Amino acid sequence: MKKLVIVGTVAFDAIETPFGKTDKILGGAATFIGLSASHFNVDSSIVSIVGDDFPQEYLDLLSDKNIDISGIEIVKDGKTFFWSGRYHNDMNTRDTLVTELNTLADFNPVVPHKYKDADVVMLGNLHPMVQMSVLDQMENKPKLVILDTMNFWMDSALDDLHKVIKRVDVITINDEEARQLTGEYSLVVAARKIHAMGPKYVVIKKGEHGALLFHDDNVFYAPALPLEEVYDPTGAGDTFAGGFAGYLANSEDVSFENMKNAVIFGSTLASFCVEKFGTERMQNLSSDEVFKRLQQFKQLTQFEIELT
Amino acid sequence: MKKLVIVGTVAFDAIETPFGKTDKILGGAATFIGLSASHFNVDSSIVSIVGDDFPQEYLDLLSDKNIDISGIEIVKDGKTFFWSGRYHNDMNTRDTLVTELNTLADFNPVVPHKYKDADVVMLGNLHPMVQMSVLDQMENKPKLVILDTMNFWMDSALDDLHKVIKRVDVITINDEEARQLTGEYSLVVAARKIHAMGPKYVVIKKGEHGALLFHDDNVFYAPALPLEEVYDPTGAGDTFAGGFAGYLANSEDVSFENMKNAVIFGSTLASFCVEKFGTERMQNLSSDEVFKRLQQFKQLTQFEIELT
Numbered sequence: 001m002k003k004l005v006i007v008g009t010v011a012f013d014a015i016e017t018p019f020g021k022t023d024k025i026l027g028g029a030a031t032f033i034g035l036s037a038s039h040f041n042v043d044s045s046i047v048s049i050v051g052d053d054f055p056q057e058y059l060d061l062l063s064d065k066n067i068d069i070s071g072i073e074i075v076k077d078g079k080t081f082f083w084s085g086r087y088h089n090d091m092n093t094r095d096t097l098v099t100e101l102n103t104l105a106d107f108n109p110v111v112p113h114k115y116k117d118a119d120v121v122m123l124g125n126l127h128p129m130v131q132m133s134v135l136d137q138m139e140n141k142p143k144l145v146i147l148d149t150m151n152f153w154m155d156s157a158l159d160d161l162h163k164v165i166k167r168v169d170v171i172t173i174n175d176e177e178a179r180q181l182t183g184e185y186s187l188v189v190a191a192r193k194i195h196a197m198g199p200k201y202v203v204i205k206k207g208e209h210g211a212l213l214f215h216d217d218n219v220f221y222a223p224a225l226p227l228e229e230v231y232d233p234t235g236a237g238d239t240f241a242g243g244f245a246g247y248l249a250n251s252e253d254v255s256f257e258n259m260k261n262a263v264i265f266g267s268t269l270a271s272f273c274v275e276k277f278g279t280e281r282m283q284n285l286s287s288d289e290v291f292k293r294l295q296q297f298k299q300l301t302q303f304e305i306e307l308t
Numbered sequence: 309m310k311k312l313v314i315v316g317t318v319a320f321d322a323i324e325t326p327f328g329k330t331d332k333i334l335g336g337a338a339t340f341i342g343l344s345a346s347h348f349n350v351d352s353s354i355v356s357i358v359g360d361d362f363p364q365e366y367l368d369l370l371s372d373k374n375i376d377i378s379g380i381e382i383v384k385d386g387k388t389f390f391w392s393g394r395y396h397n398d399m400n401t402r403d404t405l406v407t408e409l410n411t412l413a414d415f416n417p418v419v420p421h422k423y424k425d426a427d428v429v430m431l432g433n434l435h436p437m438v439q440m441s442v443l444d445q446m447e448n449k450p451k452l453v454i455l456d457t458m459n460f461w462m463d464s465a466l467d468d469l470h471k472v473i474k475r476v477d478v479i480t481i482n483d484e485e486a487r488q489l490t491g492e493y494s495l496v497v498a499a500r501k502i503h504a505m506g507p508k509y510v511v512i513k514k515g516e517h518g519a520l521l522f523h524d525d526n527v528f529y530a531p532a533l534p535l536e537e538v539y540d541p542t543g544a545g546d547t548f549a550g551g552f553a554g555y556l557a558n559s560e561d562v563s564f565e566n567m568k569n570a571v572i573f574g575s576t577l578a579s580f581c582v583e584k585f586g587t588e589r590m591q592n593l594s595s596d597e598v599f600k601r602l603q604q605f606k607q608l609t610q611f612e613i614e615l616t
Contacts, residue, residue: 089493185397188536209517212534221608223529226520228496260611294615300529301609303568307602 001043004249005115005142006033007134008124008238009104010048010058010072013278014084017091019231025278026058027083029124029148032235035282036242036269037122038065039290040250045115047071047134049107051078061283071112078103091230092207111137120249122241123147123168128160135167144254146170147199148241151177166198169254172241174205187212188219201259203244205237213263215256222263225271225296232277236270239282243269268293309351312557313423313450314341315442316432316546317412318356318366318380321586322392325399327539333586334366335391337432337456340543343590344550344577345430346373347598348558353423355379355442357415359386369591379420386411399538400515419445428557430549431455431476436468443475452562454478455507456549459485474506477562480549482513495520496527509567511552513545521571523564530571531608533579533601540585544578547590551577576601 013027030046037044045068052074062069084098109130111118116139123131125148135145147168153161154177165171171194179185182193191202191214202214208230210223243266248254251261268290275281321335338354345352353376360382370377392406417438419426424447431439433456443453455476461469462485473479479502487493490501499510499522510522516538518531552574556562559569576598583589 186536188534206517209514210529210531219534219608220611221531221534223518223531226496226527226529228494257612261613264611264613291615294613298613298615300527301611303528303572303609304565305569305572305602305606307599307606 001041002120002249002252003115003118004037004042004044004245005047005111005118005121005134005138006030006037006044006124006242006245007047007109007122007131008033008126009081010046010050010054011081011083013234014082014098015232015234015277016086016097017232017277018087018089019229020277022277024082026061027234027278028081029126029238031062031279032238032273032282033122033124033242033245034062034067035065035279036239036266036273037246037249038067039243039269039285039287040246042246042249044068044246045071045112045118047109047111049073049075049103050080051075051103053078054080068112068115071110071115073110075103085234087233091233109134109137119143119252120245121145122245123164124238124241125150128153128157128164132160132164132167135164143252144169144248146172146241146245148172148237149177151180154180162197165194168199170201170203171199172203172205172237172244174207174237178204188214201256203263205240207233207236211240211263211267213259215259218256220256220260220263222267223300224267225293225300227271227274230274233274234278236273239273240266240270242266264294264297268297309349310428310557310560311423311426312345312350312352312553313355313419313426313429313442313446314338314345314352314432314550314553315355315417315430315439316341316434317389318354318358318362319389319391321542322390322406323540323542323585324394324405325540326395326397327537328585330585332390334369335542335586336389337434337546339370339587340546340581340590341430341432341550341553342370342375343373343587344547344574344581345554345557346375347551347577347593347595348554350554350557352376352554353379353420353426355417355419357381357383357411358388359383359411361386362388376420376423379418379423381418383411393542395541399541417442417445426450427560428452428553429454430553431472432546432549433458436461436465436472440468440472440475443472451560452477452556454480454549454553456480456545457485458482459488462488470505473502476507478509478511479507480511480513480545480552482515482545486510486512496522509564511571513548515541515544519548519571519575521567523567526564528564528568528571530575532575533604533608535579535582538582541582542586544581547581548574548578550574572602572605576605
């Protein structure tokens with residue numbers, strides 16, 4: 001079975017949307033990535049850090065999905081990273097209410113020995129130097145390295161971000177962040193500039209407007225499934241990345257044509273994530289449900305014009 | 309050859325975008341619809357009104373595309389409808405600088421006798437009562453009636469708008485207008501409410517984010533082709549509608565599956581419209597260029613996941 005290393009936060013989230021609010025619930029980029037990737041026949045390991053205030057049941061929840069958690073450091077008397085946010089009515093913008101780094105402030109990721117030869121590495125949103133440290137621990141160059149990041153690091157650690165971007169094969173970034181990183185409004189021009197920074201593949205996430213995959217002069221577009229209601233967008237981008245990484249790790253085919261499929265799987269899994277708060281929908285999502293929704297994606301996007 | 313009746317403005321536009329500005333140039337919804345529909349083997353007739361200040365060369369330009377202009381009334385000593393607008397940097401929003409109705413204020417559309425039995429009627433953006441008058445002149449119910457409208461009529465003539473919406477098969481409307489018409493933020497819910505107003509098919513245009521086609525519980529999504537630069541969005545929606553109507557009129561198949569193809573053709577033609585100011589790009593667009601771009605659309609959207 002192919003190995004996937006996932007580095008990112010395992011955390012507490014407290015979320016407010018127009019549909020309601022939650023207390024502290026399970027969250028974190030690596031959590032969403034891992035749950036999403038668990039839908040593929042892949043041996044995944046999460047590298048992260050929590051405090052001993054982090055419930056054993058949350059760790060068990062990950063283990064039960066066959067996710068290796070030996071790389072999750074538990075800090076005695078430490079507190080787990082906590083994020084709280086409130087979404088506006090359009091669900092595309094949000095205000096951060098609280099960010100408590102806690103144990104994350106001194107996070108030195110340690111990749112479990114068994115996973116130092118992983119085929120795919122998914123660098124979830126974290127300080128670029130933490131992401132770099134994971135790459136440095138890999139024994140041989142992974143078949144595929146995927147990086148997710150956000151505007152916060154462009155503002156606070158741009159030089160470090162450029163260093164790690166240079167070493168990855170795929171970057172996933174949202175449209176506003178792509179514009180900030182390149183100073184270009186056109187996403188086509190922005191993607192070309194990001195190519196020049198290193199990544200051969202650029203995925204630009206547009207939330208409810210879907211995602212674009214760029215490679216040289218090729219572009220592929222996957223829409224978001226039109227939903228009656230989006231209850232909570234938290235983790236949708238990470239769920240997309242987890243599906244993208246998990247599909248590619250399992251298929252062992254990192255061609256552009258196959259990456260199109262990975263984008264569709266990522267979009268399909270993300271479409272479930274937003275249907276309930278936090279990880280609730282992803283905790284018990286059946287492969288049958290995923291299969292049915294993939295069929296919806298085909299009906300949503302495939303057409304029959306013959307060009308001969 | 310199938311007949312297509314197009315009612316809408318034939319006008320002067322003056323446009324400002326971040327890429328430049330124009331003097332009075334050829335514009336108007338019916339102009340863009342007609343030029344776009346001329347890419348299909350359809351006998352189109354434009355029903356509109358202009359003043360005798362309207363250059364013969366513009367009328368010749370339409371005739372040269374085999375568009376019947378006998379339904380364009382030329383008012384002696386009259387002035388042609390004039391619109392001027394300035395687009396913001398995002399190209400998705402604009403300010404109207406000037407609107408001179410001129411001859412359009414007293415427009416009583418007269419469908420040429422030869423076209424009273426048209427197969428398809430495209431009601432371009434105009435006062436709902438003018439659109440209604442065209443429907444009333446048709447001898448027998450057309451195979452397909454398509455309506456385009458905008459928020460202006462929701463503000464100023466909502467009751468009349470509802471009357472004509474009830475009589476059409478397809479409505480094309482942009483996302484913000486769909487939300488205004490229904491009071492729903494979710495486009496899925498908005499489309500269902502618009503279905504209930506009459507149209508069996510609802511096309512929601514999202515500009516650079518593409519277009520959605522709704523029918524009962526079916527939905528199809530066509531992206532906009534990602535472009536390096538959009539020079540002028542003016543007429544893109546009408547060009548989409550013209551391609552949609554022209555393709556369906558020619559194919560004589562108004563099934564949902566075939567409407568998917570119509571949406572793709574509409575999006576393909578619209579992707580050319582925005583590449584230059586006004587109608588410039590559409591005036592000399594070859595079928596070879598259209599064919600090549602349809603191939604790009606396939607590469608942009610089609611994937612190979614086998615679901616068995």
